[in-house]
Amino acid sequence: AQTVTQSQPEMSVQEAETVTLSCTYDTSESDYYLFWYKQPPSRQMILVIRQEAYKQQNATENRFSVNFQKAAKSFSLKISDSQLGDAAMYFCAYADYKLSFGAGTTVTVRA
Amino acid sequence: DSGVTQTPKHLITATGQRVTLRCSPRSGDLSVYWYQQSLDQGLQFLIQYYNGEERAKGNILERFSAQQFPDLHSELNLSSLELGDSALYFCASSVDSNEQFFGPGTRLTVL
Numbered sequence: 001a002q003t004v005t006q007s008q009p010e011m012s013v014q015e016a017e018t019v020t021l022s023c024t025y026d027t028s029e030s031d032y033y034l035f036w037y038k039q040p041p042s043r044q045m046i047l048v049i050r051q052e053a054y055k056q057q058n059a060t061e062n063r064f065s066v067n068f069q070k071a072a073k074s075f076s077l078k079i080s081d082s083q084l085g086d087a088a089m090y091f092c093a094y095a096d097y098k099l100s101f102g103a104g105t106t107v108t109v110r111a
Numbered sequence: 112d113s114g115v116t117q118t119p120k121h122l123i124t125a126t127g128q129r130v131t132l133r134c135s136p137r138s139g140d141l142s143v144y145w146y147q148q149s150l151d152q153g154l155q156f157l158i159q160y161y162n163g164e165e166r167a168k169g170n171i172l173e174r175f176s177a178q179q180f181p182d183l184h185s186e187l188n189l190s191s192l193e194l195g196d197s198a199l200y201f202c203a204s205s206v207d208s209n210e211q212f213f214g215p216g217t218r219l220t221v222l
Contacts, residue, residue, distance in 0.1 A: 044213070044215055
């Protein structure tokens, strides 16, 4: 079974600054997908960004970007120009036929 | 709005009872997934249906069952409820298994 590890239970960032969330995973597969989901206080799960393992180029979605290191099985999320609305729990997820989630990182944004 | 709907939003019931949670996937999505989010277990995959057929099972208890109907909506049935079944239950849908869109969830409280 794939395991996903998020080693940072909480992260705090000043508004307009940058924060990076860590994620590592374990798999024996060569082709897979990785995701970051955001869960704000409303509890809705919102897809932030996805990365296909066969693509070397790191995915970017506006202020969100990833650093995908396939050999190291690392998939970090960088939030640039942090906004108050970015405050949420962020989950890293590995996809095969299902999603396997990490424990989550709570991001607090300071005004 | 992900396009996935779930009803009810909240459910409060007593131990030993049975409840049914309902999910309507995004238009065109054949796959439906059920996840449970609890404080102690995190986000866990329960079961997947594809076009009416069970495709994969995760950490789903024998007291729980699901089905997907010809119109592709799905129901998750939870019986002989215990206090520990209190959780947020998510439904997700996808065209393929690599990108899943989540509904708003059903919060179940067992008293």
